[in-house]
Amino acid sequence: MASVNPQHNNAPECVWIILFETFLLGDGEKKITETVVTSMSNCSDFLLKKEDHTLGNLLSEYLKKADKVLFAAYKVAHPNVAEVLLRVQTDGTITPREAFISTCKLLVSQLGHTGREFQKELALRQFADQGDQGGAGDGL
Amino acid sequence: MDYDPMAMDDPESLGPVVKVSESGKVRVKFELSNAELAFANSLRRVMLAEIPTIAIDLVEIEENSTVLADEFIAHRLGLIPLNASGAENLLYSRDCDCDEYCENCSVRLTLHAKCTGDEIMSVCARDLVPSSERINQTLGSPIITDEAGMGSLILKLRPGQSIKLQCIAKKGIAKEHAKWAPSAAIGFEYDPHNKLHHIDLWYEQDPKAEWPPSEYADWEEPPQEGEPFDYDAVANRFYFNVETSGSMPPQEIITEGIKVLQTKLAGLIHELSDEGDGDYNGPRSPEFGGGGVDGGWQDQGYTTPYGNNAGGSWSGPGGGTTPYGQTPYGGSGGWQ
Ligand SMILES: [Zn+2]
Numbered sequence: 001m002a003s004v005n006p007q008h009n010n011a012p013e014c015v016w017i018i019l020f021e022t023f024l025l026g027d028g029e030k031k032i033t034e035t036v037v038t039s040m041s042n043c044s045d046f047l048l049k050k051e052d053h054t055l056g057n058l059l060s061e062y063l064k065k066a067d068k069v070l071f072a073a074y075k076v077a078h079p080n081v082a083e084v085l086l087r088v089q090t091d092g093t094i095t096p097r098e099a100f101i102s103t104c105k106l107l108v109s110q111l112g113h114t115g116r117e118f119q120k121e122l123a124l125r126q127f128a129d130q131g132d133q134g135g136a137g138d139g140l
Numbered sequence: 141m142d143y144d145p146m147a148m149d150d151p152e153s154l155g156p157v158v159k160v161s162e163s164g165k166v167r168v169k170f171e172l173s174n175a176e177l178a179f180a181n182s183l184r185r186v187m188l189a190e191i192p193t194i195a196i197d198l199v200e201i202e203e204n205s206t207v208l209a210d211e212f213i214a215h216r217l218g219l220i221p222l223n224a225s226g227a228e229n230l231l232y233s234r235d236c237d238c239d240e241y242c243e244n245c246s247v248r249l250t251l252h253a254k255c256t257g258d259e260i261m262s263v264c265a266r267d268l269v270p271s272s273e274r275i276n277q278t279l280g281s282p283i284i285t286d287e288a289g290m291g292s293l294i295l296k297l298r299p300g301q302s303i304k305l306q307c308i309a310k311k312g313i314a315k316e317h318a319k320w321a322p323s324a325a326i327g328f329e330y331d332p333h334n335k336l337h338h339i340d341l342w343y344e345q346d347p348k349a350e351w352p353p354s355e356y357a358d359w360e361e362p363p364q365e366g367e368p369f370d371y372d373a374v375a376n377r378f379y380f381n382v383e384t385s386g387s388m389p390p391q392e393i394i395t396e397g398i399k400v401l402q403t404k405l406a407g408l409i410h411e412l413s414d415e416g417d418g419d420y421n422g423p424r425s426p427e428f429g430g431g432g433v434d435g436g437w438q439d440q441g442y443t444t445p446y447g448n449n450a451g452g453s454w455s456g457p458g459g460g461t462t463p464y465g466q467t468p469y470g471g472s473g474g475w476q
Contacts, residue, residue: 117157
């Protein structure tokens with residue numbers, strides 16, 4: 001792409017941009033990489049680039065609650081470096097990656113459910129408010 | 141991958157519950173219950189920082205005989221709320237094929253005012269004139285909510301002073317700069333009686349007498365006299381108060397926040413599910429030649445387990461493709 005962001009124009013080395021940029025992936029950077037932790041059984045570290053506590057806390061809390069997951073925790077090692085490290089250990093019946101994926105899927109569906117619930121409740125609220133206004137306005 | 145931690149008969153009977161207690165032009169108050177603290181907090185964070193909107197990002201000043209410095213005015217212009225409806229169809233300038241900006245990735249606004257009378261003159265947001273070359277005729281219009289119809293005050297002119305400038309409004313998120321925040325504030329509260337002791341109330345004699353009760357205090361059971369502390373209790377009901385800056389309706393901030401979070405998670409699923417060919421392009425910085433979010437990740441969606449039986453009256457026909465389908469939930473027509 002030919003586009004140039006003038007903000008970043010004067011930094012040819014770009015190292016500090018990769019480090020301190022908070023939401024844009026750098027060249028060749030992958031959103032998520034899995035590294036198997038050899039010192040623990042059925043355990044992987046997931047490194048999420050350009051993410052923060054929003055995903056880190058959400059995923060680790062839900063992984064802790066998931067079936068067949070023995071251990072889950074995350075850290076944002078430095079507040080200026082937009083990386084989340086998430087460690088997941090399972091009981092061996094599924095891989096940490098499978099646990100991670102199904103937790104993500106669960107969350108997507110929970111969010112979808114929340115969105116539909118909100119829409120439904122919002123319509124009810126607006127309907128009730130209209131009723132109130134109509135009643136007051138007409139003096140009924 | 142037939143591992144599903146939440147396989148259940150009627151998915152809609154479980155999961156978060158929402159109650160809307162107030163819904164207006166400026167704010168929405170709602171209660172989210174049967175949810176984790178982490179879930180509620182992530183939703184709050186995403187509504188604050190990661191919903192795309194549009195704000196003035198470049199200012200070319202042609203003439204400025206006011207008492208204010210150019211950069212001071214530019215900063216004030218950046219903070220003026222602009223209408224973000226249709227911003228999803230606007231490209232990020234970094235992803236656009238143009239050299240710097242064009243009508244596909246920006247909205248141009250001009251400001252030209254001169255004080256010809258003998259009174260001090262106010263220049264307000266309504267004096268910003270958006271050009272007609274924009275993807276729709278509301279995107280980027282200054283938000284005006286005051287009764288006088290003036291909008292935010294930008295600067296004042298003494299007799300004879302004038303200002304002439306051109307602004308380029310671009311799409312962005314509040315993680316980059318707070319001017320892109322769709323919300324003016326998000327109230328977030330739980331446990332109104334502080335039963336969980338997540339906070340220590342400062343007090344002189346008696347915290348009960350010195351701290352006014354929360355507006356949600358009546359919604360939850362107060363602690364009994366001498367009640368032992370429940371070590372297993374967790375927060376379960378969350379009270380949100382989403383106030384818009386004006387750039388989008390407060391109701392939309394919530395639905396958009398949900399979509400943004402779903403899209404993030406869907407990207408992770410996609411990249412982990414088929415690595416190798418998988419090239420989920422999260423937003424990528426342009427100087428490295430990265431593409432935008434229009435990579436190859438939109439063609440194959442997976443269906444949420446909840447999606448297909450959402451055929452209630454609210455979700456439209458056959459909703460349920462995830463964010464990398466078209467709409468994250470509900471039918472393609474958005475909300476019904
Ligand atoms: Zn462009």
